[in-house]
Amino acid sequence: MSEAAQVDMDRVDVAIVGGGLVGASFAAALAPLIASHGLRVAVIEANRLAIGGAQPSFDERSSAIALGSRRHFETLGLWSALAPRAAAIRDIDVSQRGALGRARLSHRDVGTEALGHVLPNALLGEVLHRRLAELPLDWRCPARVEAIAPQARGYRLQLDDGSRLEADLTVLADGGRSPLKRLLGIETRHHDYRQHALIANVETARDHQGCAFERFTADGALALLPQAERRMALVWSRAPQRLEVVRGLDDDAFLDALQREFGTRLGRFLRVGSRHVYPLALSRAREQSRPHLAVLGNAAHAIHPVAGQGFNLALRGVMDLAAAVETALQAGRTPGEAATLADFERRRGDDRDLIVQASDALVRLFDLRLPGAAGARGAALGLFNLATPLKRSLVRRAMGLERRAGVD
Ligand SMILES: Cc1cc2nc3c(=O)[nH]c(=O)nc-3n(C[C@H](O)[C@H](O)[C@H](O)COP(=O)(O)OP(=O)(O)OC[C@H]3O[C@@H](n4cnc5c(N)ncnc54)[C@H](O)[C@@H]3O)c2cc1C
Incomplete structure (x- = not known):
């Protein structure tokens, strides 16, 4: 961020705690309001920006971005910078290892090109932070918010560099651990899946032709997302001890193990890049907002990555909060007033509950090891494959194109 873009201020309209994928997206979504209403925005990020480095949001992962999210990035004016490296998902193939039943979701089911x-993620981070560098933000990085306390007109934040900041609206986008939530007494429901996810980029002998694969196995799930040429992003989730075993294998043995789990639909797995492991849990804050406070992204909900929905859901929250702030400013209200946060909650509707429940149900369904469960799942997948209207509705919802049943 250039010196010229820095604005020195101790009271701001909006303070965003966390400049990861979600906090940075929210700051970018406020850009038109900074220009039109002179909205004063601060972003506080604890990690020195290391795109592609240790920062959780911008590591070596890739993210499946639903069509609805692509439209949000278009609205934010960022899609043209992302598009050259975006690989289209045209179809999704869902199967289970060692049992019958397969479902195929296609772009044709919903009449879209993808x-x-x-x-x-590193590209998303780079593009978002380049955008933030153009805005007159109060950008504090590296700086960590250590304490938060309610005031008459907002919240006061204590930073670890000794400075303080007061904000009319404070947005917690500080990730899954969020000690600040705890300081505020916002309870979080937490369920440990007792699974970790290993991510790596792999190369296959056969072209994926824009197809993503979800394969449920006896002890977890494998997702392969299409990338450029014959490369795919692997997300392999299973019990931590079993995952450690495959993580420790040399490349050839790892590729063999992967081949056994996935089969030969993409021919042989030829190469694998560096491997990284993430613990998986479901967590959900019991409150998404209070007057003068909103919680976004992993701080509000962290879900299993099996269906690639976490960031997509978070981005809808980002856009809803930005829209509520815009409406407030147009009506002469402040961003943090109770009515603004009530408007945010109304816009969110049941989106969060439904996506959290659906992703959890998917994990549990495929985690069942009861006798006959595999056959029942196979039948369910087969039926689902035939039930075109249900399939269309679910796919549109997962794409972020449908917020309520039957409503665009
Ligand atoms: C293996 C895996 C695969 C995934 N794949 C997909 C996918 O395909 N599609 C999808 O939609 N989602 C996916 N997700 C989910 C997605 O990665 C998350 O939704 C997203 O990273 C959440 O970003 P965030 O900004 O909320 O949190 P984070 O990325 O954790 O960022 C929080 C930021 O806040 C900063 N911070 C924390 N505390 C403070 C403080 N006190 N003061 C200042 N700064 C602070 C941190 O430094 C960090 O930069 C996946 C997740 C995993 C684990």
Whole structure:
């Protein structure tokens, strides 16, 4: 961020705690209001920006970006910078290892050119932070918010560099751990899946032709997302001890193990890049907002990555909060007033509950090891494959194109 873009201020309209994927997206969504209403925005990020480095949002992962999210990035004026490296997902193939039943979701089911796209997180971070560098933000990085306390007109934040900041609206986008939530007494429901996810980029002998694969196995799930040429982003989730075993294998043995789990639909797995492991849990804050406060992204909900929905859901929250702030400013209200946060909650509707429940149900369904469960799942997948209207509705919802049943 250039010196010229820095604005020195101790009281701001909006303070965003966390400049990861979600906090940075929210700051970018406020850009038109900074220009039109002179909205004063601060972003506080604890990690020195290391795109592609240790920062959780911008590591070596790739994210499946639903078509609805692509439209949000278009609205934010960022899609043209992302598009050259976005790989289209045209179809999704869902199967289970060692049992019958398969479902195929296609862009043709919903009449769009793609179901979504795959983007490297590092690119998302780079494009978002380049945008933020153009805005007159109070950008504090590296700086960590250590304490938060309610005031008459907002919240006061204590930073670890000794400075303080007061904000009319404070947005917690500080990720899954969020000690600040705890300081505020916002309870979080937490369920440990007792699974970790290993991510790596792999190369296959056969072209994926824009197809993403979800394969449920006896002890977890494998997702392969299409990337450029014959490369795919692997997300392999299973029990931590079993995952450690495959993580420790040399490349050839790892590729063999992957081949056994996935089969030969893409020919042989030829190469694998560096491997990284993430613990998986479901967590959900019991409150998404209070007057003068909103919670976004992983701080509000962290879900299993099996269906690639976490960031997509978070981005809808980002856009809803930005829209509520815009409406407030137009009506002469402040961003943090109770009515603004009530408007945010109304816009969110049941989106969060439904996506959290659906992703959890998917994990549990495929985690069942009861006798006959595999056959029942196979039948369910087969039926689902035939039930075109249900399939269309679910696909549109997962793409972020449908917020309520039957409503665009
Ligand atoms: C293996 C895996 C694969 C995934 N794949 C997909 C996918 O395909 N599609 C999809 O939609 N989603 C996916 N997700 C989910 C997605 O990655 C998350 O939704 C997203 O990273 C959440 O971003 P965030 O900004 O909320 O949190 P984070 O990325 O954790 O960022 C929080 C930021 O806040 C900063 N911070 C924390 N505390 C403070 C503080 N006190 N003061 C200042 N700064 C602070 C941190 O430094 C960090 O930069 C996946 C997740 C995993 C684990």
